Amino acid sequence: MLKMQESSFLGVDGATSLKAEITGKIPELNSAAHYRSARKLVQDLGGAPALKEELIYSGYVDSDTSKLTLLDRPMNIFALLASGTMKQPDSEPEQDLLGTFKSKFMICKNKLENDINWDNPDMKWVKTSSMARQHRFLTTRDLHYQWFNPLMFGLVPADDGGVNARAALAEVEQMKAAALHFAKNNGWSDKVGLFVNVFGHNNVNSLFIHVLDMSELGPAFSYHDFKNMPLDDVIKVLREEAASNFLPAPVKTTDLPGLLEKAGARRRRDTTNDARGTGNFFFAGTDGATSVKAEVVGRLPIIKDAASFRAARRMLTEELGGMATLKEELARSGFIDPVTGNLTTGTRPFNVFARIGGGVMTQPGMDKEQEYLQEFKDHFIVCSNLPANDEHWDSDDKEWVGKASMSKRHRFLTIKDLHWQWFNVLGFGLLPESKGGAGLGRAIALVEVMKAAALRYTAICPGWTNRVGLFFHVFGHNSVNSLHLHILDMAELGPTFWHYEYKNCPLDVVLKVLKEEASSHSTGAESYGLMAEVTAAATEAAKAAAAAAEAALSASRPSVRCSDGLEILTLNVGGELFTVSRQIMLQAPPDSLLHQMFVEDTVRLSNLDANQRPFLNYPATAFRYIADHLRLLAQLPKTNVLQPLTVPPSHEKQVRELAWILGVEDMVLCTPQYGRNGKAAALRPQLGRSFCCMRRRAQHGEISSQLSNSSQV
Structure with missing residues (x-):
């Protein structure tokens, strides 16, 4: 069997494009040192030919002319x-301010609303607004791809129309002169800043130089500091290269799988290559996306529920070329062996769960935990996170949030079958059987069995509670390109869980959408009957799922158990987040609704908000008065008495009504209560004005009397 030669592509955070690889390896790109590193990295990854191939593949470059495309999809605004092809209103006067430079360059504006909100500290605007009160962009009229981004300056071979570092330097110095000429003629201050966003950190795949009046900067400037590369640093590095007679390193054809394939044919697919027969596909180029993975993230920044998972699958099949495009992207970046169709298990790219599933890599100490899978261990492997x-898991330090485990007990379940169709749930059941696909029925079966295997593991492994949560990260938001559940x-969640809440897609959501698709397609419905053939354990999946129904319900509860036994709950009360311990609320009389809500999860968890937090449809302010009174009661020594709650007149009626509904009216509003803290020393008695309770029965009698009197008028 032929073995695919490994490339220089590492696949950082599951990168499937040069753009993502650069971002993963160089998360900050705002200095000459970073710029040197980025240019060296792109050379190691195949140089200008590899980057050109990616731009052709994603529709930004015309393979025949080597120029940037002028399409609606992808939309390349500065090109x-x-x-x-596109004009900005009232832009001509500003072009004249370029003087003689206007034949080579162009001044562009930001959107009007972005200019207006340049100093708005609201994060809604900080991410998109102009970086200064005076902020313009300078672009070039030369659409040859060598000028699309500073990363490529001087790296494109001469036989592809490229210029050397010395000529590129001269061009960039003209760009600088043009920008400064514009700023001076426009009456700006003498504090002018010129910045570029190097490929990987750019959101448009055509040249744009930020021209800023630095005398009045907005919050967006600091927000984007990590990627604001001074143009002078670009000039500095190009001067170094020109002085050393720098020539691009020779490109190895094995640096990226399929590098020499003609990419132009990929951009427009024949309908026969599309599983759904939808014909041509084009990237929208959201935020400068050059891959399916980046396009999914750009258009679906949150995938954690049925609607967003459904949308992701539809986008893949109806707009992005389906499984054929996805396979090609994974093969180009080295994640699929083109000979076997299996995920690769080498070190470049490093696909950790494929390596474990394929037996190439083992994790110390996990042999015993593997036994907890029992009959499922022939198909799946339990994996652990890094020990650190x-x-x-419970660290709030920014160094660990987003990297640490999501709970005190966090494991992964991966599959031993390395066929690429199982690399991520986004593609489950979408590969046609004619292409070696298993069909929707087998995909549903696999998810069912994974659920059963995971629950079997947690039921046997010591230390786990019955509050088990099972989540996938859908392609685009995944950091590893091999299947992992x-x-x-959920009894002890850490900050990283909430950090990744936007992409924690529950397994049951995946099942729901797959079953919807199976029921709406006859072929899927027929394949669904093949479930039992996957493994004998599949027949037990439904039983295991039913037995875990109560645990699955509890799994949605955001709670933290403290060392002293207190269980801290986070609730959504009337649209406001509310944190309280379960023990505080259980002080309510046992026969009250409030007590029942917190002693029985099924009552309190009957409604969940969009973030899977328990939702209580009560007035937040009134609920807070009642809960705070119970907090005081819990802290007060047993020898002291807490007087009934006194409420401001503006809230008095609402608090009384809610206390009546919750069954705590007498306890909170009428009768003094002894404290519940047996460990605290007695306090000096305090005087307090009692609250005269209007009994519900008396109120009804009073109302009846009033109605009777009014009828006599």
Whole structure:
């Protein structure tokens, strides 16, 4: 069997494009040192030919002309403006301020609302608003791809129309002169800043230089500091390269799988290559996306429920070329062996769960835990996080949030079958059987069996509670390009769980959508009957799922158990987040609704909000008065008395009504109560004005009397 030669592509955070690889390896790109590193990295990854191939693949470069495309999809805004295909209103006067430079360059504006909100500290605007009160962009009218981004300056071979570092330097110095000429003629201050966003950290794949009046900067400037590369640093590095007669390193054809394939044919697919027969596909190019993975994230920044998972699958099949495109992207970045169709298990790219599933890599100490899978161990493997990530599961330090385990007990379940169709749930059941696909029925069966296996593991493994959460990260939001199910003990969640809440897609959501698709397609419905053939254990999946129904309900509860036994709950009360211990609320009389809500999860968890927090449809302010009174009662020594709650007149009626509904009216509003804290020393008695309770029965009698009197008038 032929073995695919490994590339220089590491696949950082599951990167499937050069753009994502650069971002993963160089998360900050705002200095000459970073710029040097980025240029060296792109050379190691195949140089200008590899980057050109990616731009052709994603529709940004015309393979025949080597120029930037002028399409609606992908929309490349500065290329459209530079070519005259698109015009900005009232832009001509500013072009004249370029003087003689206007034949080569163009000044562009930000959106009006972004300019207006340049100093708005609201994060809604900080991410998109102009970085200064005076903020413009300079672009070039030359649409050859060598000028699309500073990363490529001087790296494109001469036989592809490229110029050397010395000529590129001269061009960039003209760009600088043009920008400064514009700023001076426009009456700006002498504090002018010129910045570029190097490929990987750019959101548009055509040249734009930020021209800023630094005398009045907005919060967006600091927000984007990590990627604001001074143009002078670009000039500095190009001067170094020009002085050393720098020439691009020779490109190895094995640096990226399929590098020499003609990419132009990929951008427009024949309908026969599309599983759904939808014909041509084009990237929208959201935020400069050059891959399916980046496009999914750009258009679906949150995938954690049925609606967003459904939308992701539809987008893949109806707009992005389906499984054929997805396979090609994974193969290009080295994650699929083109000979076997299996996930690769080498070190470049490093696909950790594929390596474990394929037996190439083992984790110390996990042999015993593997036995807890029992009959499922022939198909699946339980994996652990790095020890340091497990140790810091509850750390609030920004160094660990987003990297640490999501709960005190966090494991992964992966599959031994390395066929690429199982690399992520986004593609489950979408590969046609004619292409070696298993069909929707087998995909549903696999998810069912994974659920059963995970629950079997947690039921046997010591230390786990019955509050088990099972989550997938859908392609785009995944950091590893091989299947892994997150298994979490929801009784003790850490900050990383909430950090990744936007992409924690429950296993049951995946099942729901797959079953919807199976029921709406006859072929899927027929394949669904093949479930039992996957493994004998599949027949037990439904039983295991039913037995875990109560645990699955509890799994949605955001709670933390403290060392002293207190269980801290986070609730959504009337649209406001509310944190309280379960023990506080259980002080309510046993026969009250309030007590029942917190002693029986099924009552309190009957409604969940969009973030899977328990939702109580009560007035938040009134509920807070009642809960705070119970907090005081819990802290007061048993020898002291807490007087009934006194409420401001503006809230008095609402608090009384809610206390009546919850069954705590007498306890909270009428009768003094002894404290519940047996460990605290007695306090000096305090005088307090009691609250005269209007009994519900008396109120009804009073109302009846009033009605009787009114009828006599």
